[in-house]
Amino acid sequence: RFQADEDLLIIPNARGSSLDPSADQETCLTTKMGADATRPLNKPREKFEKAKIPLDEKTKQVLEILKKQP
Numbered sequence: 001r002f003q004a005d006e007d008l009l010i011i012p013n014a015r016g017s018s019l020d021p022s023a024d025q026e027t028c029l030t031t032k033m034g035a036d037a038t039r040p041l042n043k044p045r046e047k048f049e050k051a052k053i054p055l056d057e058k059t060k061q062v063l064e065i066l067k068k069q070p
Contacts (some may be wrong), residue, residue, distance in 0.1 A: 001048070002037045009034040 002008075016023035023030035029069030039048045055063070 001039075002035055009036065015049040 011032040011034070012028045014032040016028050016032075018025070018028050020028075022028060059062065
């Protein structure tokens with residue numbers, strides 16, 4: 001779903017935070033990155049199954065209780 005040579009965005013000299021020790025402390029500039037992992041619109045939806053998170057029994061019980069809450 002992600003090809004780094006096509007789907008990785010690099011944004012140099014982006015405004016960062018003065019709290020970020022990796023940013024330039026005088027200008028607060030840093031480099032940011034983004035990953036485009038969206039499904040291509042020209043590909044069938046069926047080929048891209050939504051990821052499932054394995055749940056243990058306790059987590060399933062908690063989720064069932066939460067579903068019943070108003």
